[in-house]
Amino acid sequence: MKRIAVIEGDGIGKEVIPQALKALEALDFRFERVDLEVGYARWERTGTAISDEDIETLRSCDCILFGAITTPDDPDYESVVLKIRKGLDLYANVRPIRPIAAISGAVGHKNFDFVIVRENTEGLYSGIEDIGDDRACTTRVVTRKGSERIAQYACKLATARRKHLTIVHKSNVLKSDKLFLDTCRQIAEEEGITYDDRLVDSMAYSLIATPWKYDVVVTTNMFGDILSDMSGALVGSLGLLPSANIGNSHAFFEPVHGSAPDIAGEGYANPIAAILSAKMMLEWCREFKKASLIEEAINQTLCRNIRTPDIGGNSTTTEFGDAVAEYIRDSF
Ligand code: NAD
Ligand code: IPM
Ligand code: MN
Helix, strand or coil, X not given: CCXXXXXXXXXXXXXXXXXXXXXXXXXXXXXXXXXXXXXXXXXXXXXXCCCHHHHHHHHCCCEEEEEECCCCCCCCCCCHHHHHHHHCCCCEEEEEXXXXXXXXXXXXXXXXXXXXXXXXXXXXXXXXXXXXXXXXXXXXXXXXXXXXXXXXXXHHHHHCXXXXXXXXXXXXXXXXXXXXXXXXXXXXXXXXXXXXXXXXXXXXXXXXXXXXXXXXXXXXXXXXXXXXXXXXXXXXXXXXXXXXXXXXXXXXXXXCCCCCCCCCCCCCCCCHHHHHHHHHHHHHCCCHHHHHHHHHHHHHHHHCCCCCHHHCCCCCHHHHHHHHHHXXXXXX
């Protein structure tokens, strides 16, 4: 039985994760549950958002199901998400971008299916900063080892898909990206994967204009962050994109979206990203049948026109979650 940490987090994290847990319960997926309160609310109460001890607790678990956490505008605050990613060395951030049949995205395309594989431990998220009153500096780190392992992950994924890799970079300006590009090219050759590369600015255009051209997209940390939220417009809402942070022995599953303070507490957040993150967790646990039933339940619920306002409906978060769990129970 897997030992799984559950972190609801802040804002809508507290609303969407219970829906994902309901789906897991309906599937009779049994696990040893470790609830952990970390994040902004705890920081306000205690002055600590996440401790080293919490990281050890997470290390004792197989994986983590996570909602979202609010980041305050305070220089002393340490990002919980980054501490977990670095602490457990979760180097691959995997963000599948696929249409959902019953939902129209902003551009109207339906024929795309790509995965953004984002390097998750270095780049502009190195944490190496020198902040003064008149000059603030963040060091962007690209290493051969970091680039090799993310390229290997992306190539392995491409092997199980359409076998094509697109390397996204800005090596015309950032010399650090030349190392990323060359390393990814070398790994793709070694792994027998066809590849091309794109500068990140024109890639942003191309992902919206011609997304069907892409299979696996590998890129550095912050470019992957931005391109993945942008791709949410193709699918139809930020509330639809799941993600997995994968390491050699641990994994952490979370929606791509944040804590959405503008709608938190209203009960209308879209839980699909959280429920699909639980689906990715089931796949990581090799529970493939249960994973595909989750997807079917989401599609069937949307077809019954149960949907939250961000995708044109007026259902609540809980109504959607209940309908998904009910469908699962009825077909299990
Ligand atoms: P956000 O993703 O929280 O929200 C952006 C917009 O999308 C908002 O209008 C919001 O209402 C909408 N939205 C997001 N998720 C939705 C959902 N499930 N259903 C319906 N609408 C949804 O991004 P932001 O506003 O830039 O950031 C808010 C806070 O979240 C910040 O403190 C940020 O640091 C944090 N954040 C945390 C994570 C994380 O914990 N993994 C990820 C991203 C942002
Ligand atoms: C994400 C988030 C995080 C990131 C923040 C909360 C640190 O935006 O998971 O996409 O920038 O990676
Ligand atoms: Mn992001």
